[in-house]
Each structure stands twice: as structure tokens, then as C-alpha cells.
Amino acid sequence: MQFVDEAQIFVEAGRGGNGIASFRREKYIPFGGPNGGDGGDGGSIIFVADANLNTLVDFRFTKRFKAQNGQAGMGNQKTGRAGEDLVIHVPIGTMVTDLNTQEQIGDLTENGQELLVAKGGRHGLGNIHFKSSTNRTPRQHTLGEDGEARELLLEMKVLADVGLLGLPNAGKSSLISAVSAARPKVADYPFTTLYPNLGVVRVSAENSFVIADIPGLIEGAAEGAGLGVQFLKHLSRTGLLLHVLDIAPVDGSDPVDAVHVVEKELEKFSEELAGKDRWLILNKTDLLLNEEADERCDDIIQRLNWTGEVHRISAVERTGTDELMQKISWALIANKTKAIEEQE
Template sequence: MKFVDEAVITVRAGDGGNGCISFRREKFIPFGGPDGGDGGNGGSIWLVADEGLNTLVDFRHQRMFKAKRGQGGMGSQMYGRGGEDTIIRVPVGTVIYNVDTDEQIGDLTEKGQRLLVAQGGKGGLGNIHFKSSVNRAPRKATPGTPGEIRELRLELKLLADVGLLGFPNAGKSTFIRAVSAATPRVADYPFTTLHPNLGVVRLGTDQSFVVADIPGLIEGAADGAGLGIQFLRHVARTSLLLHLVDVAPIDGTDPVEQIRAIEEELSKFDPELLDRPRWLVLNKADALPVEEREQVAADIIAQLGWSRPWFLISAISREGTLEVCQQAQRFFEEARLREEEAAAEADAVAGLPQG
């Protein structure tokens, strides 16, 4: 299984270097004053969002990350060099939790965003700091403080505009191949998709959106059955859901029952997901005689009492897929316009004189 959307790692920042006890020793100055320098600060550990990554699989093999400790102080008032920071690259969309407290300490949602997860220790003070009028030759220095140690849980939530929902073999991988340059594995058996695939749909020079092919759910997914529970969280960050269903399943199952089963899993996982914009995409129309397709689709829509947008397509032949993408693009453009109008209205209200 290539995809890992959760990992636990331990991070240990570098300790600060110790301060130095030293005295100036030069010819003709046998009793020089203290000149011990401070220790350097320990290196810290940062998480950085990298758009080139889309899994946490690397953390299966490396779970401990350490930063360098600071160099100790030296004589002649020479300060120790600070320890080098350790940078850990994670996918955009990674949420970070403290395992001990279960507190969320960060959410990396943008490319290049950085999060300090373990602060390096402070360098100790050299004896130069302890000279006084009553103690001209202090033999005192302080050790560096230890760096922070934390156990972190990383959870990946994909950042996509469109999420594809459906049971295994609903044709999600075929759909994403048809509308984007993504090349997910396609085969006629359950759980072909073991990790989410991201595809960029381009309709024009400046018209594009990202689709996430989320692995198929099964009944009981919200309770931990199958693979579904590992991926339901990804749906939470998509603006639009395309619910794909096989209109002519070879095993004789009822498409209407499959649609309702998916709705049940969404409701159990997060009731708000049912209110998310969700369009029905009736796939594999090519498996039906041409003269029966519209009637089969109409029957499904009628049984569901479906009032949202719906489409009848064949992903494998790309029939109807362009219309779905064009409608999705229009959906995002209208949403963007509404946001801009709301922001302009808010700015106008903020600029009105108070009285």
C-alpha cells in the first residue's frame, strides 16, 4: 500500500552548547580576566509544506528526526556555533498534532508554509558574564538548555477543488484519466486505487481545477471498515463532490441503494458533508443500449428525488465528461465572483462613517 495519510514521528531539537570557563593568558599578563564565551543555540526542527509530495509514506521508514546541538563556548570570548536546523518536508494539507495532548499545533495549507515544531535549546553562558567587583576570576559557567522533544501525529488532508466519491469500481480512476493528465491504475476489481490521485483539469489558459480521486468506500467505512475511513477526511477540504455511480453494475446491485449507502457513510462521518455541493454522475452509460440510457437515468433520479445537478456519462469513452468539467469550472467561477462581491461589500461597509 503506497499511500499513507497518517504518521507518528518523534522530533528532538538540538541542545544548547555549554558555556566556557576560561581566563585570558598572555605574555606579561599572568592574571588576565575571564574570557570564556557562550555556547551556541541548538538547532530547531521545522516542518515545511512541499507541493511536490502527496503522501506521508517516507515517515514509515524514518520516524526520528534530530537537529544538531550547539557548539560549546571557547576561550578568547569565542562563542560556539549554533546547531543547524532540521527541515522536514511534508505534503501541502498536512495537519500536525501533539500526541501527548492531542492538541492541533499547525495546519500547513500553502506551498512553502513553515511550522516550528521543536525549539532548539539556548546556549549556556561563559564565565565572562559572571565577573564582578568582588569576583574577578569567576569559575562559573552555565550549561546549555536541552532542546524540545515532541511526539507528533501527522495527518494528511488533500487539498483539491473536486473530490470523487463512489463505491469501488464506480469508474473514478477512469474518470480522472479522461479529464486530466493523471494516470491512476485502472482494473476491474475492488480497491484498485489504494491512494488518492490528484489530477489537474485544464479547460483553457487560465481555467483549471484540481480533482482528487479518493479510494472507493464500502458500507461501514465511517466505522472503520475497509479502506474508506482512512480517506473520508479528504472530502472535508473539497469544494465540490462528484458522486460517481455505475448505472449498469455487472453484479446486479441497485445503483440507488449504492448512492444511499454512500450518503449514509458521509452522514455518519460528518453530517455537514451531506450539505456540501454534490453532483451525481451516472457512469458507464456505454454498458447500456443507447435507447435505454436516458430512461435508466431518469428512473434513478426519480427514485432518489434528486434535485441537484446530475450527468449521464461514459468515462471510458469520455462521452459527457467535458460537460461535467465545464459545469464544474462555471461553479468555481461563480463562487469566486460571490466571494469577491462579498469582500467588496464588507470593505464598503467598513469604510462608512460611524454615527
């Protein structure tokens, strides 16, 4: 399935039905009076978050959506039928923005959550409403109102507790494969990950969290180079970032430089994202002897002057991954508890 995380569409709610001017006409009742009915309301357009969808690809070719108009009123005080609402299913994590006003209409973060994006037009009134003691035969009636019409930007941002970032071939896909049931493509060449992958990490029967892997970043990503920058927004909802680092690159490059490249691109993309809690994950320790791996890791930490969390793992050998996931679980629980306390 093609991964599409942005789409621009046009939505138009239904027009309200017109009220009518009508008079009662029955035998032996020459002056029956007005009996024009109201029109029906126009149909609205409603988005519904659907857990079965994970891309906005359905909106790539279908870009215009129109709800049903309300029916006009009828004689004998009969109200016209209301237009049916148009329900459109979108992936969980979809943000909806009005392109003309830049107003954020809503953010669909839970399965089944509904969002009204275009309200149907109000119905017109029949002449029965204009009858008075001084106007026994009103011919006034009102027309139905137009429904709302909007140009919308749909942006899908994956919902994950933890996000993985790093240069291509740092081992992010191997890590998410090792700790969850996700099976992204893993190979020994750059950009094997072409779109975000999600995996559920189950630490215990009662405790789990979602981890997201995005394509690797390269220098110049903020200016459009590579693939990762267009997916960085998917990490904006995460509570914790894992900076995965290859401690023994096959090209002989300096791992410390690799950290600086990613940090630089994060800062260019978003100060908020760059300021998120970030742990350093020193990966591929299995490629070196134990003593050499320890020396390499200590050197990297010292030269980076890293004061935050550091974990040494081998995603391929699954060394240290269980301990890392347990530590992440504790950190997420602590963060949620702190957030609840601050709200209270």
C-alpha cells in the same frame, strides 16, 4: 511507490551549548579578568513542503529525528558554534499535530512553506556576563537549555478542488482518466483503486483545477470495511464532491440503494464532509439505449428526490464530460469569488 498518508515520529531539537568560566592568562597581566564565552544555540527542526513528494512512506521506518547540539563556549570570549537546523521535507498537504497535547502545530499547503516543529535550546552564558564592580572574578556560568522534544502525528491530506466518491466500479477512475492526464488502474472488478489519485483538469489555457479519486466505499466502511474510509479525509479539503453512480450495475442492484450507502457512510465519518456541496453524476449511460437510459436516470432522480445538480455522462465514451468539467470550473470560480467577498 507505497502510499502512506499517516506517520508518527519523534523529533528532538538540539541542546544549547554550555557557557564556560575562563580567565585571561597572559604574561605581565596577572589579573586579566573573566573571558568565558557563550555556548551556541541548539539546532531546530523545520518541516518544508515539497511538491516532489506525494507520500509519507519515508517516515515508516525512520521515526526519530535529532538536530545538532550547540557547541560549548571557549576562552577569550569565543562563542561556541550553533547547531545546524535539521530540515525535513514532507509532501504538500501535510498536517502536523502534537500527540501529547493534541495541538495542531501547522498545515503545510504550499510548496516551499516552512514550519518550525521543535525549537533548539538556548545557549548558556559564559562568566564574562557576571562580572561587576563587586565581583571581579566571577566563576558563574550557565548551562545550555534542552531543545524541544515532541511526538508528532503527520497526516497527509491531498489538495484537490473536486473529489470523486461512490461505490467500487462506479466509474470514478474512468472519469478522472477521461478528463485529465491521470492514469489510474481501470478494470471490471472492485477496488482497482487502492490509494488516492490526483488529476489536473485544464478547461482552458488560463483555467484549471485538481480532481481527486479515492477508493470506492462499501457498506460498513465507517467501521473499517473496505478501503475507502481511511481515505475519506482526503476529500475534506475539496470544495465540491461528485457522487459518481453506475446507473446499470451488472449485479442488478438498485442504484438508489447505492446512493444511500455512500450517504450513510459519509454521515458516520464526518458531518462536515456529509454537508459539502455534492453533485450527482449518472455514469455509464452508454450501456443502455438512449431512451432506456433517460428513463432510468429520471427514475433515479425522482426516487432520490434529488434537488441538486445532476449530470448524465459516459466516462468511457467521454459523453458529457467536457460540459461537466466546464460547469465545475464555473462553480469553483463562483465559490472562490463568494469566499473573497465574505472575507472583505
